[in-house]
Amino acid sequence: MDGWQQGEQYERYMGRWSRPTAVKFLRWLAVQDGPRWLDVGCGTGALSTEIVNHVSPAVVAGIDASSGFIDEARRRLPAGIDLRVGDAQSLPFVSDSFDVVVSGIALNFDPDAELAVREMRRVARTGGAVGVYLWDAQLPHAADGSIRLQSRAWAVAGTL
Template identity: 50%
Template sequence: MGDVWSAGDAYEGYIGRWSRPVAEAFLRWLDVTAGRRWLDVGCGTGALTETVLTAADPERVVGVDPSEGFLAHARERIGGDARATFQVGDARSLPVPDQGFDAVVSGLALNFVPGPRPAVAEFVRVTAPGGVVAAYVWDYAEGMAILRCFWDAATALDQAAAELDEARRFTDCRPEPLARLWTDAGLGDVAVQAIEVPTVFSGFDDYWRPFLGGQGPAPGYVMSLDEEHRRALRELLRARLPLRPDGSIPLTAKAWAVRGRSEAQ
């Protein structure tokens, strides 16, 4: 079962709505000065690009993503801000010149690139000397409760679901592998930081409905089930998720962020 990333509205309801608070914390941690040239690799629906525009006062931002559907959503999201442009492209072969950017960033995308090392090498290639290269990914193993709760329930009903669990698929989404990936790429001053944000759902439907959108591994799995098995998964999740007296579901989402500085001359 392949990962589907094409419908921006469906992705926003699923994971995209939680991307912005993580992006805000990520940019505060990077602390890049104003007037810089930014590249957002795997920009998706534009959450990180939009946050760079509003919080980092850039000279310009270029967003690159392989999904035309996501880029259409990003362009609509950004509106007429002339500082932002978007291009279709692969993280492993970026359609931009050498050393053209002061900050090269990637949010919630690196683990979906087959073999991240060529992608990070590309990040380094397009970063100006002294520039920042940084990314963040979800802590699928423990800290991304939205998905951890989902896959634990799915696996309880269907052992085959374990093969699709991002915690098993994306073992590099941990501090040590991320730091090693950045260091091996020749970046200096490498640091890793946890970013955790609240993800409170207004009720069970608010949690469950996005899994019916088919965007990403977990929703793709849900839509592959017949109605009987989908109903069983829904009811098991309903029974397991924490519930406040007002019916809301309080969860948290943790990401791991990594940064380094280009030492290329």
């Protein structure tokens, strides 16, 4: 198994950055307490943990393509969080089922981020919120198209 698929190793390296960033994102998002939250590309649970700690959710669900990340998230998050292995491009939830749908640092790695954002919108209730944060465009891999992805993501965010 690739080390980046092993949640404990990823958490040790990235958790120190992911958790403070998640708190800042939730402050920036400024969503009033919403009862039902979905974290798309939840990884090891950094954003989901901060949702639990800083918001008053009735339900938190998370989905990630990596079973290793989901295993680590299950170790870190309280019981009762619905954590699933799955694909952001085909979310296994009915339409209009969440008040707030978020994703942190995951869409950079999705081969069809536009489809993932459409899926996020599909599962968000009418009047709900969809929010995403990504890696900085200055990172070396930005030349592969992630700058275009970011500009498209902001354009989509403006139309949701």
